[in-house]
Amino acid sequence: xxxxxxxxxxxxxxxxxxxxxxxxxxxxxxxxxxxxxxxxxxxxxxxxxxxxxxxxxxxxxxxxxxxxxxxxxxxxxxxxxxxxxxxxxxxxxxxxxxxxxxxxxxxxxxxxxxxxxxxxxxxxxxxxxxxxxxxxxxxxxxxxxxxxxxxxxxxxxxxxxxxxxxxxxxxxxxxxxxxxxxxxxxxxxxxxxxxxxxxxxxxxxxxxxxxxxxxxxxxxxxxxxxxxxxxxxxxxxxxxxxxxxxxxxxxxxxxxxxxxxxxxxxxxxxxxxxxxxxxxxxxxxxxxxxxxxxxxxxxxxxxxxxxxxxxxxxxxxxxxxxxxxxxxxxxxxxxxxxxxxxxxxxxxxxxxxxxxxxxxxxxxxxxxxxxxxxxxxxxxxxxxxxxxxxxxxxxxxxxxxxxxxxxxxxxxxxxxxxxxxxxxxxx
Amino acid sequence: xxxxxxxxxxxxxxxxxxxxxxxxxxxxxxxxxxxxxxxxxxxxxxxxxxxxxxxxxxxxxxxxxxxxxxxxxxxxxxxxxxxxxxxxxxxxxxxxxxxxxxxxxxxxxxxxxxxxxxxxxxxxxxxxxxxxxxxxxxxxxxxxxxxxxxxxxxxxxxxxxxxxxxxxxxxxxxxxxxxxxxxxxxxxxxxxxxxxxxxxxxxxxxxxxxxxxxxxxxxxxxxxxxxxxxxxxxxxxxxxxxxxxxxxxxxxxxxxxxxxxxxxxxxxxxxxxxxxxxxxxxxxxxxxxxxxxxxxxxxxxxxxxxxxxxxxxxxxxxxxxxxxxxxxxxxxxxxxxxxxxxxxxx
Numbered sequence: 001x002x003x004x005x006x007x008x009x010x011x012x013x014x015x016x017x018x019x020x021x022x023x024x025x026x027x028x029x030x031x032x033x034x035x036x037x038x039x040x041x042x043x044x045x046x047x048x049x050x051x052x053x054x055x056x057x058x059x060x061x062x063x064x065x066x067x068x069x070x071x072x073x074x075x076x077x078x079x080x081x082x083x084x085x086x087x088x089x090x091x092x093x094x095x096x097x098x099x100x101x102x103x104x105x106x107x108x109x110x111x112x113x114x115x116x117x118x119x120x121x122x123x124x125x126x127x128x129x130x131x132x133x134x135x136x137x138x139x140x141x142x143x144x145x146x147x148x149x150x151x152x153x154x155x156x157x158x159x160x161x162x163x164x165x166x167x168x169x170x171x172x173x174x175x176x177x178x179x180x181x182x183x184x185x186x187x188x189x190x191x192x193x194x195x196x197x198x199x200x201x202x203x204x205x206x207x208x209x210x211x212x213x214x215x216x217x218x219x220x221x222x223x224x225x226x227x228x229x230x231x232x233x234x235x236x237x238x239x240x241x242x243x244x245x246x247x248x249x250x251x252x253x254x255x256x257x258x259x260x261x262x263x264x265x266x267x268x269x270x271x272x273x274x275x276x277x278x279x280x281x282x283x284x285x286x287x288x289x290x291x292x293x294x295x296x297x298x299x300x301x302x303x304x305x306x307x308x309x310x311x312x313x314x315x316x317x318x319x320x321x322x323x324x325x326x327x328x329x330x331x332x333x334x335x336x337x338x339x340x341x342x343x344x345x346x347x348x349x350x351x352x353x354x355x356x357x358x359x360x361x362x363x364x365x366x367x368x369x370x371x372x373x374x375x376x377x378x379x380x381x382x383x384x385x386x387x388x389x390x391x392x393x394x395x396x397x398x399x400x401x402x403x404x405x406x407x408x409x410x411x412x413x414x415x416x417x418x419x420x421x422x423x424x425x426x427x
Numbered sequence: 428x429x430x431x432x433x434x435x436x437x438x439x440x441x442x443x444x445x446x447x448x449x450x451x452x453x454x455x456x457x458x459x460x461x462x463x464x465x466x467x468x469x470x471x472x473x474x475x476x477x478x479x480x481x482x483x484x485x486x487x488x489x490x491x492x493x494x495x496x497x498x499x500x501x502x503x504x505x506x507x508x509x510x511x512x513x514x515x516x517x518x519x520x521x522x523x524x525x526x527x528x529x530x531x532x533x534x535x536x537x538x539x540x541x542x543x544x545x546x547x548x549x550x551x552x553x554x555x556x557x558x559x560x561x562x563x564x565x566x567x568x569x570x571x572x573x574x575x576x577x578x579x580x581x582x583x584x585x586x587x588x589x590x591x592x593x594x595x596x597x598x599x600x601x602x603x604x605x606x607x608x609x610x611x612x613x614x615x616x617x618x619x620x621x622x623x624x625x626x627x628x629x630x631x632x633x634x635x636x637x638x639x640x641x642x643x644x645x646x647x648x649x650x651x652x653x654x655x656x657x658x659x660x661x662x663x664x665x666x667x668x669x670x671x672x673x674x675x676x677x678x679x680x681x682x683x684x685x686x687x688x689x690x691x692x693x694x695x696x697x698x699x700x701x702x703x704x705x706x707x708x709x710x711x712x713x714x715x716x717x718x719x720x721x722x723x724x725x726x727x728x729x730x731x732x733x734x735x736x737x738x739x740x741x742x743x744x745x746x747x748x749x750x751x752x753x754x755x756x757x758x759x760x761x762x763x764x765x766x767x768x769x770x771x772x773x
Contacts, residue, residue, distance in 0.1 A: 110742070122476075162683050198469040198748070275504060277452070279484060360458075364468040366475055366482035367454075375454070375484045385487070388655055390465060390676040390749060395657070 048406075052399025058188035058201065059150040060142040061116060061177060063095040067128065067135050077132035086128070088121040089113075092143065099182075100173060111170050117144040119190075119202040144190070145183070147200040147393035149174060153185065154396075164392060191400065195366050196382065200393035203386075205401050207368050211281055211361075211376030212350060212408075218285020218372055219292060219349050224342050226289075227296030228331075231338075234297075235304040236326055255294035262291045263355030271359060278360030279375040287355045292345035299341020303334035336423035343416040347409050353380045379405045452503040455483035455725055459493025459510030461654070462539055462605055462674060463711050466750050467510050473744070474732045480725035483508075490605050497714065498523035507719040507726055511712045512539065512605040520773055530717030533771040534730070535761055536739055538751040540675030540700040540708045541610055542687040543597075546667040552583075552688035554590065556706065559690075560618030561586045562595050563649050565642035568624040578644045598652040598659050599643075599672035606656075609709040610672055614690075616640045617706070660685055675700060675708075676749025701751045708751065717768055734762040 069075055071094065072086045096112050097103065103112050120143040127141065128134055145153075148166050152174060155162040163171050177183040194204030238244045266287035270276045276283050307330050315325040356362065362381050369376035377385075379401065386398040457467055464487045475482025488496065490511040497509035498519060515533070523531060543559070545552060554562075561567055562583065566575040583590035600607040619625045619640040628636035643649050652659050656673040660681050663671045670688065675695060678687050687695040691706055699705040713733075720726045732738055739745050739752055746752050753761070 164680065164682060198465065198472050277504065278456070279486065360486050360488075362487055364464070364471065364485035364487075366472055387657060388461070388487075390656070390674070390680045392680045 055396040055400035057185040059145040062182040077135040088124045208382035212378040214281035215284040219288040222289040231300035260354040263358030282372040288349040295345040300338040303337025454481035456506040457508040458506045460490040460512040462512040463510035530770040532715040538708045542695040544685040556618035557621040595648040596669040601651040
């Protein structure tokens with residue numbers, strides 16, 4: 001007896017060290033997995049931020065511009081038609097010629113004029129519209145520099161000046177501007193207020209962000225009520241039989257269908273059959289609704305399931321109808337879970353490009369969309385389009401747009417967590 | 428209450444949608460090639476800023492996809508203009524006709540060079556199209572003179588003793604890309620006809636000839652690097668031994684990182700492509716639906732902007748973006764045809 005206990009104990013003791021080691025290894029594996037994930041995330045973030053941070057700065061050149069009415073062909077600065085039709089290039093060229101009087105010859109002058117972006121024209125236009133009294137005066141303005149100048153100035157700061165398509169004399173002029181403090185970098189507000197443009201210095205994400213917002217609005221308005229209603233019916237009313245089982249299997253399957261399939265479906269149904277226009281947020285929202293519905297239904301059902309049956313029984317026991325029971329008791333208690341599921345579904349929809357490819361939202365659109373039926377594009381598509389552009393200055397803008405998209409995603413997921421924490425009840 | 432609001436919103440969205448289908452379109456809709464996209468969009472943007480018309484919408488769908496959409500029919504729900512990095516095919520014209528798209532105006536806008544490039548940290552390569560064919564073809568003629576064998580060449584030196592002994596490693600676009608089609612047509616097919624054994628096939632066995640000339644090897648020497656040319660530039664920087672195939676404008680923008688290889692002794696530069704001495708360049712087109720001119724506002728003015736000297740001229744803004752302009756006579760000729768809306772005849 002004693003012997004046998006001893007032998008068991010000795011056997012346990014023999015293997016004990018090995019089991020402790022195995023335990024330790026097991027923990028280390030888990031820790032390593034987490035560290036691996038974090039390292040990947042860190043690499044991704046450093047890469048994106050190191051490439052993209054410079055896009056938030058924009059090079060500007062200070063010039064003294066004489067707003068000569070004759071040169072501008074404007075005699076009444078309060079007339080919007082005249083303001084739009086003004087010949088602003090002329091006064092900018094004159095200002096540059098005054099700053100660099102030694103430049104002579106047609107091609108040299110062209111090279112000099114190329115330092116200032118074409119967008120500077122609209123800047124002058126805005127100045128004059130806001131303050132008509134400026135006409136005929138000399139004003140000192142910080143004008144938008146061309147993207148090649150911008151790239152040169154930024155790469156110079158990092159120690160490796162990249163002249164790219166700039167000529168030698170152009171580089172000299174830039175150096176002279178830097179030396180006289182007439183060139184500086186400042187916050188790139190254009191990036192947040194402008195739409196897409198083929199000139200990197202004039203390109204911004206406002207159009208794409210607005211497009212994303214409109215698309216998500218359509219998705220939310222459609223998918224949340226439909227998803228919640230479907231979940232309530234399936235959980236509270238539907239009989240448990242083969243048909244509902246089949247529906248359940250199908251919903252779970254749909255959640256795993258590649259998103260491009262929904263795009264093809266949208267193209268076939270909404271555009272080819274219903275005749276809706278291409279490239280509009282309405283169709284984009286409809287397609288993304290199809291995509292996010294399964295996610296919302298599944299999470300809403302889980303939330304409804306987690307409401308204790310005793311609450312239902314208590315409500316029914318004091319005479320509530322089933323509808324009252326659902327609307328007054330189950331739904332409010334399940335709401336945090338439903339909202340979390342919805343927000344996660346929305347975050348997925350925000351990052352989606354594949355289904356939008358099929359319905360024409362991968363497009364160059366300059367005008368801001370005014371409604372859900374105006375052509376628009378979305379943030380991830382904007383990133384895709386910029387990443388494919390040859391202009392060097394788009395590289396940093398691509399990364400910057402990724403940073404903005406990531407910020408939105410983090411914000412939405414934080415909101416989901418906050419809502420869950422805030423509204424969650426425990427029984 | 429919340430529910431009521433939501434269902435109201437839902438109802439308005441659904442009700443308002445049929446209304447919009449009936450109304451016209453006040454912007455030009457352009458679809459097509461991703462190679463023409465950078466040029467088409469610049470014109471669209473300038474046009475939108477300069478005139479009172481809305482800025483045209485430009486979709487990047489690829490040449491084939493764009494022409495398919497273009498040929499679906501006449502009416503506001505179909506695009507007005509299709510960009511293409513190759514000429515429209517007969518079958519596509521037929522598809523257009525069967526759908527009622529009769530008058531199509533063809534506009535040749537300029538050229539795009541395709542370059543073979545490597546990292547600046549290594550030597551510039553000087554290859555012929557024959558070398559490239561022998562390096563990249565799936566099958567090459569058997570050296571003992573009978574039939575074909577799977578491509579045995581491992582290094583550039585195997586192909587041509589004058590070339591360095593580095594491993595053949597070429598990053599290029601996948602078969603879905605127009606750049607790939609053009610590369611096969613302009614380099615592989617040209618290169619293979621320089622080999623007598625293959626040129627003979629042209630008369631005896633057309634299918635075999637086509638297969639030999641158009642197939643690119645799949646044993647790892649040619650790496651499909653995706654549609655994104657910027658990605659190829661980045662990969663070349665990371666791997667100095669590799670070569671990449673992409674559009675000239677990307678070489679132009681990254682001249683500090685990569686250098687273009689000479690093909691047939693000519694380096695890809697703006698001038699050499701434009702005078703035709705650099706052999707690998709392809710024409711860029713767009714096609715306009717005649718029936719839409721006058722219906723969709725601004726098409727005529729858009730054409731005018733595109734064919735103006737400040738856009739497609741020698742010093743125009745399209746040249747600045749990397750497009751190689753046509754000769755002056757060609758430009759005048761085409762601008763004239765465009766103004767008269769001369770329909771395409773095949």
